[in-house]
Amino acid sequence: MRHPDLAAMRDVTEEDPTEVEAGQFNLNFVKLDGNVGCMVNGAGLAMATMDMIKLAGGEPANFLDVGGSANAQTVEAGFRIIMKDPNVKAILINIFGGIVRCDRVAAGVIEAFNKLGNINIPIIVRLQGTNAVEAKKLIDESGLKVQSAILLSEAADLVKQAVA
Structure with missing residues (x-):
């Protein structure tokens, strides 16, 4: 942090607990009120x-x-973090592999899915x-x-089917 004196005044009890947890993993997370986890x-x-989810x-x-x-x-x-929300009816993973390789993300998805087990909602992955x-x-x-898509329009169709 650029200003440690300001960081010292942070009161995490005033923040959303899920957002605080996400921050511990260097994830930028903001909770919304919808049904598709991103x-x-x-x-x-x-x-x-x-925008594509809404469309x-x-x-x-x-x-x-x-x-x-x-x-x-x-x-x-x-x-x-996403699955803590009981309103989530599907999860869409949409990754553009520039810095991060898509096969590395896919391996992470598979490993996480196997570790967590019992994921009873549709997972759509576009890499x-x-x-x-x-x-x-x-x-x-x-x-x-897990359903995979190459095109964004294909992922949109899978999301539409998942939340119908």
Whole structure:
């Protein structure tokens, strides 16, 4: 923090506990009132993803930016945080692999899904960018109840079906 004297005045009891927890994993999280959980890398892509969810007939349940360091731990933390919301009917993971490789994110999704078990809501994963083809193959061959998409329009259709 640039101003430690100001940081010392922070009172986390005045903050949303879920947002505080997300911060411990370096996740940027804002709780919203919708039914589709979002896990995205980059604020701009997160905003576009939330717009796409609305166009598909859903409502974003959160803003969750995993940044450029998405790995199994951050994906698992993201899942745990999103699933605390009982209103979430589906989770959309939309990652553009520039800094972070898509296959690394896919492996994180699979590892987190296996660790958490019993995820009873649809998970839609759209990975585009570095190693996207390998990532889609990992997801598709994982045997998990996870749907993968390449195109944003395809992800939107899957979200629409999930919340219908």
